[in-house]
Amino acid sequence: MLKIALTGGVGSGKSLACFYIEQNGYNVIYADKMAREITAPGGKAIPYIRQHFGDQYILPDGSMDRKKMRNLVYNNPDAMAVLKAGTTDVVISDVEEIVRVSEERGVKALFFEIPLLFESGSQKDYDQVWVITADIDTRIARVMERDGFTREEVLNVIKNQISEQKRLDLADEVIYNDGVAEELEQQIEKLLIKNNLK
Numbered sequence: 001m002l003k004i005a006l007t008g009g010v011g012s013g014k015s016l017a018c019f020y021i022e023q024n025g026y027n028v029i030y031a032d033k034m035a036r037e038i039t040a041p042g043g044k045a046i047p048y049i050r051q052h053f054g055d056q057y058i059l060p061d062g063s064m065d066r067k068k069m070r071n072l073v074y075n076n077p078d079a080m081a082v083l084k085a086g087t088t089d090v091v092i093s094d095v096e097e098i099v100r101v102s103e104e105r106g107v108k109a110l111f112f113e114i115p116l117l118f119e120s121g122s123q124k125d126y127d128q129v130w131v132i133t134a135d136i137d138t139r140i141a142r143v144m145e146r147d148g149f150t151r152e153e154v155l156n157v158i159k160n161q162i163s164e165q166k167r168l169d170l171a172d173e174v175i176y177n178d179g180v181a182e183e184l185e186q187q188i189e190k191l192l193i194k195n196n197l198k
Helices: 014-023 031-038 046-053 066-073 077-104 136-147 151-159 164-170 181-194
Strands: 002-007 028-030 109-113 128-133 173-176
Touching (some): 002 014, 014 109, 014 181, 031 109, 046 077, 136 151
Parallel strands (some): 128 173
16 A cells, blocks of 8 residues: 655645545545544543643633744744654554555555655655645635735744755755746646556
8 A cells, every 4th residue: 555645745635635635536535634633522531631732722712822832833843843743643544544444444545744754754654755846925815815924923933844845855845836826736647647546
């Protein structure tokens, strides 16, 4: 079974690329979504966050205060390491179970959407890495529109990710997402065909 990681900087268009892959009948494992679920009300990581960061990082609904936590960890590598230890390990365990079941079922390929793939150094765990990229101004505009961030806030997120050039250098395949959606879809189709997945 092929294990293919999809990554890219914030605003590059990973979600749309994953949508097209799913349209072709393949499962996509969303690392960030799994991490969000474990920090949602009743999530597996909430007791850990309460213990290590305190009640001030838990919202009244019982979920993690993502904005407050983001502000803390982006400027504090030690806090980032503590957060990862309580969330990443749980996600890794869940993903390993999905992979085991998929292999048992004879699935041809499993895709993983992992925004911080290279930052975590986990690219070696995958057979291929597909990087989605787009012009920086396009990415900034997308995130400002999607998340209501200021330009400065988006740049701060980008600053905390590895450089775009390094991401491209480490990629097995590069998918360009500066044009219309149909162009992105065509690139995904070509890569699926190239890998005998279509």
